[in-house]
Amino acid sequence: MASLCLLLASAPPALTARPQLVSRRAALFGLGACHPTLHSAAAAQLPSLRATLHTTRNDAPLSSSLIARPAYGVQAPDVYYPEWALGRWKVTSTLSSVRAPLGTALFAPRRNGTAALLQAREEIGKPLRYEARWRRDAEGRVVVDRRFCVESISRAAMGEGAVQEAEEDGPNHLIMYLTPSGAGGALYRADLNVVARRVDEQEGEGAFACAETTRQTIVLVPSEKYARATPPPPLIKEVETICTYDRVSRDVIQAEQRTATFLVGDALYTGEQTFAEQQAGLMSRRSDGTMLAVDLRHYDLKYERI
Numbered sequence: 001m002a003s004l005c006l007l008l009a010s011a012p013p014a015l016t017a018r019p020q021l022v023s024r025r026a027a028l029f030g031l032g033a034c035h036p037t038l039h040s041a042a043a044a045q046l047p048s049l050r051a052t053l054h055t056t057r058n059d060a061p062l063s064s065s066l067i068a069r070p071a072y073g074v075q076a077p078d079v080y081y082p083e084w085a086l087g088r089w090k091v092t093s094t095l096s097s098v099r100a101p102l103g104t105a106l107f108a109p110r111r112n113g114t115a116a117l118l119q120a121r122e123e124i125g126k127p128l129r130y131e132a133r134w135r136r137d138a139e140g141r142v143v144v145d146r147r148f149c150v151e152s153i154s155r156a157a158m159g160e161g162a163v164q165e166a167e168e169d170g171p172n173h174l175i176m177y178l179t180p181s182g183a184g185g186a187l188y189r190a191d192l193n194v195v196a197r198r199v200d201e202q203e204g205e206g207a208f209a210c211a212e213t214t215r216q217t218i219v220l221v222p223s224e225k226y227a228r229a230t231p232p233p234p235l236i237k238e239v240e241t242i243c244t245y246d247r248v249s250r251d252v253i254q255a256e257q258r259t260a261t262f263l264v265g266d267a268l269y270t271g272e273q274t275f276a277e278q279q280a281g282l283m284s285r286r287s288d289g290t291m292l293a294v295d296l297r298h299y300d301l302k303y304e305r306i
């Protein structure tokens with residue numbers, strides 16, 4: 001289960017997008033001056049994704065603004081990547097740090113947090129290899145091949161036979177049926193919904209940064225073997241993934257990722273959650289109600305063109 005959460009947490013903006021760069025700029029610097037909108041005002045105040053990612057690396061001190069759940073929503077229908085991302089890539093992803101910003105007690109609500117943190121840190125420095133692809137959409141824009149990438153990462157993280165089925169339902173929704181190796185054949189249904197998406201327009205040529213937050217609902221699928229009187233309640237989290245990409249050459253991209261996991265403690269979603277999880281959800285909120293990350297991980301990635 002831990003590896004499943006990790007995998008889903010580290011799914012790249014596999015579930016991620018490049019919005020209307022030109023129109024947004026026009027809104028900010030052109031029309032926006034005469035007709036300011038809430039949208040452009042909010043966009044102007046957002047800190048850069050790259051700075052946020054870099055500031056929380058390693059043992060740097062964390063402020064609550066650096067680990068707060070994004071306040072924006074889905075700002076673009078998909079992430080539109082630069083032309084240089086198009087094609088097939090061999091990816092090497094290496095975990096570089098795991099932090100528990102609110103302490104070990106809240107790191108993994110259904111488990112011993114101290115043990116879970118130690119276990120997560122055992123993966124530091126061990127590279128995960130998988131294939132990633134960017135393709136063109138119907139309008140010719142470069143988008144990530146979501147289903148392919150999520151499946152590819154799932155197999156790399158949970159075993160070659162882990163993915164039973166994956167259904168992509170547009171850029172904002174993906175469902176997977178998984179049997180992680182080492183889980184005794186249990187079948188899980190993972191429902192991933194994009195709830196926030198943003199592309200950073202402060203990036204220069206040869207650089208790209210985007211972020212996506214997905215709400216992940218993971219349930220054990222009842223089966224003969226796992227028929228239980230009381231099935232475990234679904235595990236519901238939101239995971240923000242920030243990605244930066246830097247083009248090194250035509251065939252090499254250097255990238256970094258940061259995942260921040262939030263406990264969904266909202267009554268709207270927690271009807272079936274355990275009391276302990278609801279408490280943890282409440283305790284991981286700032287006094288203004290903003291959710292704060294309980295699990296923060298950084299990864300270094302290298303993309304080599306296939």
Ligand SMILES: *[C@@H]1O[C@H](CO)[C@@H](O)[C@H](O)[C@H]1NC(C)=O
Nearest residue numbers: 111112113114115116118119
């Ligand atoms: C939690 O795990 C740590 C590290 O393995 C261990 O020292 C501690 O006793 C455990 N706590 C409980 C309550 O089981």
